[in-house]
Amino acid sequence: MRTLNLAAAAVALLPLFFPSREALPEPTVDLPWPEAFRAMQSLPVSDFEARFAESAGARVGRFQNGGEEFLLRWLSGPNRRIHPPEHCFRGSGWNVQSKPGRSDPLPGQAQAIQWSCSEAFRDVRRLEVCQVIVDAQGRSWSDTGSWWWAAQLQKLPGPWLGVVRMRSELPERE
Numbered sequence: 640m641r642t643l644n645l646a647a648a649a650v651a652l653l654p655l656f657f658p659s660r661e662a663l664p665e666p667t668v669d670l671p672w673p674e675a676f677r678a679m680q681s682l683p684v685s686d687f688e689a690r691f692a693e694s695a696g697a698r699v700g701r702f703q704n705g706g707e708e709f710l711l712r713w714l715s716g717p718n719r720r721i722h723p724p725e726h727c728f729r730g731s732g733w734n735v736q737s738k739p740g741r742s743d744p745l746p747g748q749a750q751a752i753q754w755s756c757s758e759a760f761r762d763v764r765r766l767e768v769c770q771v772i773v774d775a776q777g778r779s780w781s782d783t784g785s786w787w788w789a790a791q792l793q794k795l796p797g798p799w800l801g802v803v804r805m806r807s808e809l810p811e812r813e
Contacts, residue, residue, distance in 0.1 A: 670713055670798060672700055675747025679704040687727075695720035697801075704746065712801035714772070717790035721783050724768050724803045728759040733766075735759050740781055741769055745802060754804070755781040767806040774799050 671677070682701035684692075688710070692699040698713040714721060725735045738756040745752065754769040772786040773779045774795065780786035789795060 669698070672702075672711060673745075673747060673800070675745070676700070676702045676709060676711060679709070679746075682708070691720070697721070706807050708805045709746070710803040710805070712803075714799040714801055715797055717787045717797075719787070721787065721801065723755075723783050724770055725757050725759070728757075728766075728768065733759040733761045735768075738767065743769075745771070745773065752779040753781045765807070767804075769804045769806075770802065772799050772801045 679702040682703055684699050684701055688699045688701070691697070692712070695712075695718060696715050700711045702709045702711065710724070712721070728735050736758050738758050741754045741756050742751040743754060744750055752771055752773070754771045756767060756769040759766045759768050770783075771779050771781055772783065774797070778789075778795075780789060783801075786799065790797070790799070
């Protein structure tokens, strides 16, 4: 019990040593979308995505290429409003299960990077949902938590591009 109390106290004191840089959202990043995404079909951003972008100091775009849909987020700084896509799917009524990560390149690039993935399903619809966050120096993070901690503790400069890839999957046959 003493160990648990010490751990709780240590976590509670972390903000004193690593103050948050997210009191107010930073200005939205005004950079163009990467060329490979601009070549895809642009989709309208939902009201929910627009509200998220405003509250998080992010810029959001949606693109489609065949059976893949991409949600892009230019992130100006680390903040707790950036969360895994699984949270949004669960919050809107989807069931979500973790899947093994994938090593795939971003569209338009040759070098593979690690993506975290899950499966979202509702009724007969299934989606493979994968995410990665990248920066201009070639660093990548397969989940928002590791990106947030790296950006906070290492004081990494942004901006960052968050990419969520959704692929339609057919229901399993019985």
